[in-house]
Amino acid sequence: MGGLTGKRSENRSRIIQAAAQLLREHGPAAVTTRGVAEHAGVQPPAIYRLFGDKDSLLDEVAESVMAEFAASKAAKVEAAQADSVDPLEDLYAGWRSQIEFGLANPALFRLLSDPARVARSPAAQTGRRVLEARVHRVAVTGRLRVSEPRAVAMIQAAGTGVIQTLLATPAEQRDPELPDAVYQAVLAHILTDPSTAPPDGTLATAVAFRAITPELTVLSAAERQLLDDWLDRVVNAL
Template sequence: MIETAGRTDTRARIVEVAARLLQEQGPVAVTTRGVAEQAGVQAPTIYRLFGDKDGLLEAVAEHVMNAFVAAKARLVADATAADVDPLDDLRDGWRTQINFGIAHPALFRLLGDPDRVRLSPAARSGREVLAARVHRLARTGRLRVSEDRAVDLIQAAGTGVIQTLLATPPDRRDPQLADEMWEAVLDRILTPDPAAADTTRGTGRTGSPASTDAAMATSVAFRALVPDLTALSAAERALIAEWLDRIVNNTSSAPAQAGTSGPTTRRRRQH
């Protein structure tokens, strides 16, 4: 037991040292010799615990991402308990994710490998946190695409923004890029504000008929609430969920009607 605890402590110390080197100097600084010296261990210890440098980098990525995702999960729990507006909570999550990516360029590039992301428990947990935020929004009747589609769009847009900003010299980065991309995503996934609906042309945010947007949002909201219908049997809830999934997924994939695009409405928080 003592040996196991010591092994865990040694592993944690090595990961902490490697994470600091990665953040301060980039992947090139994360060498087995350099990490071993600063962690106070022999180089063979790193090979025994992590296999090779790639194994160490993967452990570092998981360590940093786990801490970040855990913090996000706490924020979602707090927002839910305090009944914070789901759209405000989702917006805050977007900004937090963008800021994190910009502040951790080496880690972001490390996690840019699709195979690494696919196998990362922390990445899966991060998607679950985003899905929880989207689910809260879906229950309000404001989401006009499926929850999975909304998560995919937000995740893809956020990754693109971070990649673009990191590829641009800091003094030339567009400070409005993240906000503009966020507005573009909202235009795709949300129904119009009732007060700002295009009553003259009867169109929704993306040019589809307003009635279609409303029906879709109702279907998405109903689907989000199905697990709460405890008066029904599990089989009945599953059947309703299947029907609604079919409606939502079919409508989400349908193209907008040509020639009916109307003006969009910004949903920025006023400062």
Template structure:
């Protein structure tokens, strides 16, 4: 007697259909009608499983990002914080080139709710890496500003490379990612401990202010002896002291 093959659960068929449609046709190809036809389900099944199409695309993004986020988490292991930022950049660009449709969904035409959770997690990891650089006295500016700069530049480079790949001219952009990465890092971090003879005292002090501010924000220093007003004032002072670090070498 032949045992009939069991079809995958409707949820799994829907996810596979949506992921395939996204990869082959982009965001606009993932319509209710197309997913229903490809997965062999009624439209009501999609809404029952995912709430709406945005919920479906959220789950497609979450599953597509799973391995990438695991690699990002592994990059949080102990090590030189600037080297970790380099590896994080490379992981970001490599993921985009390997998953162009999913990357564009999340970064070039975002819609409310789609991929917000996974993007937030990835950005949180970036902020943690930048904070480590600040705590090591390697950051020239505020953590938030540095993270935003890396994030924006990384997306810009990846989108540029995706466009080049789509038009068959990717070979003309060899070295773009690495060169941009190093230019961005040079503007926000030091190469190592400040050289006493070559770095002005104001620049050194600013980097220490950045480091202290990062430690305070992470809760690694006991400031319970200060009043709320004193803590606010301390944060303001450190922010002002950190400002000269931007652009100084």
């Protein structure tokens, strides 16, 4: 039984790797049952037994590649925290890696741009949590002047838009400075200017305080929740 299970797992992995390579090099149209089977060195019926249909196989491929990418990003965040890397430098590094990944994997990016697919993708949710962790580190420093969820949503929306725009533009006509220009525009909206006076500073302080409430273990869970609610009201009102 163990041998059969191992063989099944091996075939599954080979099929996913073969489909991922075809997807990267030739796009979704190349991911046919016959093509993947030939590339993976298995018989076509094995794909139906393991995945059911082409759409399910594409889901598995997208999830596998994204899971690997998300795990890599999570490891980088942990390393940045351990090495005390500046939170803004870490946030920018994450932005650049996301843009580069999308441009290098256009077919996969288009698959993952489907909201329904993203909603059910554990890897996509892991990627979002990585971005949330990076934004949280900025919030703790007192530099964020919008709520953490708003900052995450703006960065994610801007990144998706930049990748879509560049992919829709012939390579020779792409503006190489667009990603940084958009990123700076987002930062101008979500970050405080150290030279400004309240209420900008008041809002940043509220956001920073909201970021550290989970660490206030001297308070009970109910008290922390109440404090979170109060601070959310302050942040949304300013």
